[in-house]
Structure formats: structure tokens, C-alpha cells
Amino acid sequence: MIRLASGSAWWGDRISPAAQVAEHGNLDYLCFETMAESTVSAAQVKKRREPDFPGYDTWLDDRMHAVLPHCIQNGTRIVSNQGWIDPVAAARRIKEIAATHYDAPELKVAAVTGSDLTSRISDVADTILETGKPLTSLTDEIVSAEAYLGAMPIAAALDQGADVVVTGRVTDPAIFLAPMIHEFRWSPDDWNLLGQGTGIGHLLECGAQVTGGYYPDPGFKDVPDPWNLGFPIADVEANGDCILHKLPDTGGVIDRHTVLEQMFYEVHDPANYLTADVVVDFTTADITELAKNRVQVRNISGKPRTGKLKVSIGVAEGFIGEDMFFYAGPGAKDRGELAKQILNERFRIVDLCAQELRIELLGVNALHGAMTPDTSAVPYEVGVRVAARTNTRTEALKVGREVDGMAVSGIAHTGKRVPFGERVREVIGVWSTLVDESELTPEIHFVQI
Amino acid sequence: MPDVELRHLAHTRSGDKGNTSNIAVIAWHEDLFDVIEASLTATAFAGHYDGVVTGKVTRYEVPRLGVLNFVAEGALGGGVSRSLSLDQYGKTLAAGILNFKIHVPETLIDKLRNYS
Numbered sequence: 001m002i003r004l005a006s007g008s009a010w011w012g013d014r015i016s017p018a019a020q021v022a023e024h025g026n027l028d029y030l031c032f033e034t035m036a037e038s039t040v041s042a043a044q045v046k047k048r049r050e051p052d053f054p055g056y057d058t059w060l061d062d063r064m065h066a067v068l069p070h071c072i073q074n075g076t077r078i079v080s081n082q083g084w085i086d087p088v089a090a091a092r093r094i095k096e097i098a099a100t101h102y103d104a105p106e107l108k109v110a111a112v113t114g115s116d117l118t119s120r121i122s123d124v125a126d127t128i129l130e131t132g133k134p135l136t137s138l139t140d141e142i143v144s145a146e147a148y149l150g151a152m153p154i155a156a157a158l159d160q161g162a163d164v165v166v167t168g169r170v171t172d173p174a175i176f177l178a179p180m181i182h183e184f185r186w187s188p189d190d191w192n193l194l195g196q197g198t199g200i201g202h203l204l205e206c207g208a209q210v211t212g213g214y215y216p217d218p219g220f221k222d223v224p225d226p227w228n229l230g231f232p233i234a235d236v237e238a239n240g241d242c243i244l245h246k247l248p249d250t251g252g253v254i255d256r257h258t259v260l261e262q263m264f265y266e267v268h269d270p271a272n273y274l275t276a277d278v279v280v281d282f283t284t285a286d287i288t289e290l291a292k293n294r295v296q297v298r299n300i301s302g303k304p305r306t307g308k309l310k311v312s313i314g315v316a317e318g319f320i321g322e323d324m325f326f327y328a329g330p331g332a333k334d335r336g337e338l339a340k341q342i343l344n345e346r347f348r349i350v351d352l353c354a355q356e357l358r359i360e361l362l363g364v365n366a367l368h369g370a371m372t373p374d375t376s377a378v379p380y381e382v383g384v385r386v387a388a389r390t391n392t393r394t395e396a397l398k399v400g401r402e403v404d405g406m407a408v409s410g411i412a413h414t415g416k417r418v419p420f421g422e423r424v425r426e427v428i429g430v431w432s433t434l435v436d437e438s439e440l441t442p443e444i445h446f447v448q449i
Numbered sequence: 450m451p452d453v454e455l456r457h458l459a460h461t462r463s464g465d466k467g468n469t470s471n472i473a474v475i476a477w478h479e480d481l482f483d484v485i486e487a488s489l490t491a492t493a494f495a496g497h498y499d500g501v502v503t504g505k506v507t508r509y510e511v512p513r514l515g516v517l518n519f520v521a522e523g524a525l526g527g528g529v530s531r532s533l534s535l536d537q538y539g540k541t542l543a544a545g546i547l548n549f550k551i552h553v554p555e556t557l558i559d560k561l562r563n564y565s
Contacts, residue, residue, distance in 0.1 A: 022463075038530050130467050130528075214540075219563045220456060257460060258473060260516060264473035266464030268520045270509055283511045317531055358533040367534070367541050370500020387533040430530045432467065432545065 002183050004029040004176055007067060007080070009207030010036060011057060013068050017208070017231045017250070024247055025233055027110070029179040032063065032072060032080035033172050033205045039170055041314020041428040044118070045086045052414065055086030056093065056166075060077060064097050072104045078082040078164040079154055079175050083146075087111035090166045091447040099449060110162035112153045114442035115169040117311060117435065121145035125433040135313075135433065142162045143428060144314040147435055150276030150305075151197075152188060153442035154178035169312070171275045173201025176234075184238040194278035196281040199285065203244065203262050203297065207231050210244065210262040212252030225251025243290065243298045254293045271279020275423035276309050276437070278302040308434040317429040319392065320353065321399030321422075324362070324385040324404055326415035336361045338411055342385060345416045352390040353395050361385075389427060396424040402427035450554055455565040458485055459492035463543035470502075470545060472522035476515035478560040479542040481553075486510060486517060488551045494519050497549055501542070 006236055007018040007030045022030055034057045046053050057063070060082050083090040083225055091111035097106035117124060121142065122135055131137065149167070150173035157165045159182055167175070177197040180186060186193045203210050208229040216223040230250025235243045246255055267273050273280040281301045288296040327335045340359045347357065362383030365372035386403060390396045400423035407416050455461075458481045460472045474489065476482040491508040498506075506521030511518065525539045526532030536542075553561065 071539075140534055214462070217460070221460060257477075259464040260475045260514060261460065261473065263514075264464070264471070264516060264518050265462055266466055267469065267473075267518065268466070268469070268471055268507075268509075270516075270518055272512055283513070287514070320531075320533065322533075356527075356533055360452065360505070363534075367536050368501060368545050371545055385535060389531060389533055427531050428527060430467065 001235050001237050002028045002179060003233060003235050004031060004179060005064065006204045006207040007032040007229045008034055008143060009205065009209060010034060010064065011039065013207055015059070015062055017229065018063065019066040019070065020250070021231045021233065022067040022076060027074065027076040027233070029079060030067060030076050031175045032078070032082055035079070035169065037045055037312055037430045038266070038314060038428050040085055040146050040312065040410065041430065044144040044314065045106050045316070045426065045428065047085065054089050054093070056090035058084035058086045060090055060093060061097065062448065063179040065101070066092055066283045068098055070358055072098065072102050072107065077158065077162070077179070079178055081167045081170055081175055083111060083166040083168045085116070085168060086111050087168045087448060088165045088445050091164070091445065092449060094164055094166065094449050095447050096214065107163050108161050109164040109166070109447050110157040110160070111445045111447060112157055112165060112167040112442055113445065114148070114153070114440055115146045115149050117145040117147055118142070123309065124439045125435045127433060129432040129434065137433065138313070141316045142313055145311055147309040147311045147440050149309070149314050149440060149442055150174050150274055151181055152277070153444060155181040157444045158182035161448070171277070172205035173198040173275060174277060174364065175199030176204050177277060180236055189304070191278055191302035191304055192418050193240050195280045196300045197276055198278055198280050198302070198321060199282060199300030200234055200236060200297065201244045203259060204232050204234055204266060206262060208252065209265065210258055211246050211254045212258060213246060215258055215261065223253050225249070227251065240298070244295045245293055246299060254295055256287050256289055256295065259287050259295050259297065260413055262405050271447065278305050307437050309440060310436050311433045311435050313433060315429045315431060317427045318390055319396035319424050320387060320389050320427055321389040321396030321424045322399050323403040323423045324383050325417070326381065326383045327404060327413060328415065329380040329413065332382050333361065333364065333379055333412065336384050339384045339406065339414070342406070343402060346405065347398070350398055350402065352388060354390050357388045359384065359386050393424055397422055399423060450552045452550040453561060453564065454547060455485070455489070455549040455551060457561040458551060459544035460533070461546060463539050465525060465529050465538045467479050468523055468525045468528040470521045470542050472486045472519045472521065472543045474517045474519065474546065477562045478529065479515050480557060482512055482515045484551055484553060484557065486512070489517060489549060491519070497546060
């Protein structure tokens with residue numbers, strides 16, 4: 001049996017539960033997932049603007065200082081995708097932290113590289129999955145393209161003795177599957193084991209989402225101490241059988257229902273969940289509540305992988321300008337409606353050139369739009385929220401400027417925030433394509449300082 | 450047979466991939482799955498989200514786990530990265546189906562969650 005735990009579900013995740021599970025979890029492996037679909041493209045843009053940006057998870061130091069002393073002490077190995085666009089730099093930084101602060105200069109830190117396809121994407125892929133059109137239909141600037149590598153190169157780094165493996169883009173479940181392949185010597189074509197292992201990885205990759213996070217709903221889904229959720233721990237046997245649990249002194253819940261919610265999270269066809277390593281079939285799963293906060297997961301199965309890897313392509317598509325202001329009291333909604341009318345006229349007067357403009361009333365139907373039941377009800381408070389997507393920063397700036405104009409040139413009782421910054425952000429659109437796995441050559445680098 | 454909101458029969462979670470949202474509907478009790486499956490067809494789901502989901506809706510059924518998984522294309526304002534929605538990931542979308550009404554036979558009333 002090996003014991004793995006999640007150390008993060010995304011870049012912005014809480015850090016203290018990772019330290020807690022590293023210290024008290026008696027772990028063999030602690031695994032960090034820190035990348036969203038647009039992480040690589042955003043990092044590429046940041047690197048271009050700020051040459052000092054090291055190219056890896058901006059919370060890398062904080063996360064490693066939180067867990068490394070415990071991991072070193074307990075012999076827990078780390079697998080992490082915090083390398084983003086420079087896994088070698090991330091590995092060096094971890095090696096340096098271990099040597100400088102935790103008296104562990106011998107820690108073996110490996111980087112897995114080889115997912116970047118930015119310079120040759122048009123040579124190796126042809127169709128955009130979302131549109132069915134050729135890559136050449138992307139007229140905006142491609143800022144990044146990277147393939148989702150599988151677990152095998154990570155497992156190989158573990159085979160070579162790595163205590164810490166840092167990657168760039170890999171599939172999220174691969175971060176968890178790799179230790180199982182390494183420890184249990186699972187064959188790269190034992191599809192049922194890889195399916196079960198990938199399924200376990202999918203259950204863990206979103207951290208607290210399986211232990212009561214993204215879950216509480218008063219009266220229906222009540223969760224103890226939801227301010228103190230523990231990160232999930234998995235005890236995995238060589239045959240793939242798995243028990244999910246969490247530290248006893250943490251909040252949250254893990255039961256059949258939290259497991260099912262996470263099992264289907266971001267899944268389309270549950271019998272054919274495509275990854276680099278295997279096609280997972282969740283429909284065969286057996287989920288058994290063994291005890292409070294102890295759930296057994298067995299028999300997730302697998303089929304041969306497709307041989308194609310998913311590629312995310314980041315494209316600079318323009319800018320979004322966004323701001324909001326507020327009304328309350330009798331007539332609040334009417335004033336909000338008038339504010340919408342004024343802004344629409346103002347954007348015409350200042351000749352706003354937008355790909356799309358949205359002005360909506362928060363508290364009425366801003367989130368669910370046309371499906372909102374009975375929008376005739378009169379709310380006591382409303383927010384007016386304005387957003388425009390534009391080709392240029394100059395046009396996007398008009399949103400904040402016109403909302404500022406609503407302060408003294410607007411209507412009665414306009415509640416406005418103190419203006420902060422430009423209220424503009426860059427849009428990096430993400431598109432997908434497929435590439436043959438033979439186009440990628442992952443490499444393992446053991447770093448020194 | 451009373452009309453009961455789906456939230457007493459099932460719980461839901463949304464996930465995002467590009468401009469597609471998946472909404473899993475998970476029965477609170479295995480005995481409730483059949484009535485959910487019979488009522489909440491892909492067509493009924495698409496009708497409920499009319500004006501919000503702009504593309505095709507596909508329903509996957511997993512009876513042995515008590516789950517219906519709806520995959521709604523064109524649900525995220527062009528995609529998470531470029532959407533002008535405040536809820537760019539569509540995390541609130543799964544809550545939108547919780548008020549869908551289902552005829553529940555009297556024999557199943559005691560299987561409902563938080564219902565009186």
C-alpha cells in the first residue's frame with residue numbers, strides 16, 4: 001500500500017492544509033496541481049513583460065517552505081506541476097530551498113520537460129477541436145501551445161531516484177498516477193490499472209473538492225467546519241483498490257456523494273474520459289462507505305489510450321474592461337435600468353469599439369440571464385456591472401472611464417467604489433487541438449545548484 | 450403525486466472545459482434515479498437552460514451510480530478565458546437546474562432530502 005495526498009488543487013489554493021497533511025499524514029507522496037487551462041499562456045505573456053519572472057508557480061516558495069521540512073523529515077516524495085513554463089528553474093529553486101533552509105543538500109530534485117510546442121504547433125497539428133476549423137483560422141497571435149504529457153516520464157524520474165519531480169504541463173491525474181506506476185510496476189498497457197489509477201488521480205486532483213469543498217448547501221449538504229477543510233488522502237493497493245480519507249482533526253466530509261460529485265467534475269462521456277495514459281471508464285466504479293469519512297473506490301476501468309495528446313493553444317485575443325456600481329432602497333432597480341440606458345448612450349457617444357458589451361443588473365439576472373425565474377420581483381439592492389471585450393487596451397479603458405463618469409454626472413444615489421487601477425485585463429483565449437504522442441520527447445533533468 | 454424540486458431528489462456540480470459546461474445530477478437515493486431519468490431528459494434540460502446554453506445538450510446515464518451527466522455546449526459565453534460573464538467558469542450553472550420540477554410518487558417521498 002502507498003499513501004498519497006493532494007497538496008493543492010490550483011494555483012490559488014490554500015497552503016496550510018498542505019502543511020498539515022505533510023506533517024501528520026504519514027505520506028509516501030504529496031502531489032501538487034497548480035495549473036489552469038490558461039496558466040501557461042498567462043505565464044508566457046508575463047515572462048515577456050517581466051523578464052525577472054522565473055516562469056514557475058508564483059507560490060512555489062511558500063508551498064515548499066510549508067511542506068519541505070515535513071516531507072524531508074517523513075521521507076515523503078513530492079510530485080508537482082509547479083514548473084509551468086520552466087520546470088528546470090522550479091527544480092533548481094526547490095533544491096536551493098532544501099539545501100539552504102532545511103539542511104538537505106542531498107535531496108534529489110528532477111524536472112520533467114518537453115511539453116512545449118509553441119514554436120512548431122502549426123507543423124504538428126491541424127484542426128481546432130472547438131471549431132473544427134484549421135489552425136490557420138486563428139488570426140490572433142499564438143502566445144503558447146503545450147501538450148498534456150502523461151505519467152510515464154514522471155514515473156521514470158521516480159524510478160531514477162527523484163525525491164521531488166517538477167513538471168510543466170501534464171494531465172492533472174498523471175501527477176497522482178505516476179507514483180502508483182513507479183511503486184507497483186504497473187505496465188503501460190494494463191488499461192484497467194491505469195484507468196483505476198487515473199480515476200483516483202481525478203478524485204484527488206481538485207483537492208478539497210472531494211472532502212467537502214465546492215459542496216456545502218445549507219439544509220441539503222451540511223458540512224462540519226467548512227472553514228477548515230482537510231485535503232484528501234488516498235491509500236492505494238497494488239491492485240488499484242483505494243481508500244479515500246482525511247486527517248481526523250480537519251473539517252469537511254468525504255462520503256459517497258462528495259466522491260460522485262468529484263468523479264463527474266469536468267467529465268463529458270463518463271465511459272470515455274480521455275487522458276494521455278489511458279481512456280478511463282468511470283461507469284464501472286464501485287464506491288463503498290467503510291466508515292465516517294472513509295470511502296473505498298474500486299473497479300474504475302480503462303481502455304487503450306488514443307495515442308493522441310491534447311494540446312492547449314493560448315491566443316492573445318484582446319482585453320476586457322470591467323467595473324460595477326450600486327443602488328439600494330426604493331426604486332433601486334429602476335435607477336439601475338436608467339444607468340444601463342445612460343451607459344449604452346455614453347458608449348455610443350465615445351464610440352466604444354467592442355467585440356462584445358454586457359451591462360447587467362446584479363441581484364436580478366446577471367448570472368443566469370434568460371433562465372432566471374420571475375425577474376419582475378423588486379429587489380431592494382442592485383449592482384450595475386459593465387464588461388466589454390475589445391481588441392485594444394485603449395478601448396477597454398473606456399469602461400472604467402465611463403463608470404467614473406457616473407459618479408457626479410450620473411443619477412441619484414449612485415454608490416461607487418473608489419477607482420482602482422485601470423480595471424482592464426488581457427484576454428488569452430484558449431483553444432485545443434490534438435497531436436500525435438510521437439511528436440513529444442519528454443526529458444528528465446536532475447538539477448544541481 | 451406532488452411536484453418536487455430536483456434539489457430534494459439530487460445534487461449537482463458543474464465543471465468547465467472551454468465553452469462547454471458539464472452538469473452532473475446525482476440522485477440522493479438509488480430509488481430516486483428512475484423518476485429523475487424519466488423527467489429530466491436532454492430536451493427538458495435544454496429547455497430549462499434556454500437562452501443560457503446556446504449549443505447541443507448531451508445526456509449520459511450511469512444508473513449503477515445514480516448519475517445523469519449533462520454536457521452543454523455553448524454554455525460559457527464563448528469560453529472561460531474570453532467570457533464576459535461574472536461567473537466565467539459557470540460554477541453557478543449547476544444550481545440553475547435545482548428548481549426543475551419532478552412528479553414524485555408518494556412511495557418515494559421518504560427518500561427525498563430535506564423535504565416536508
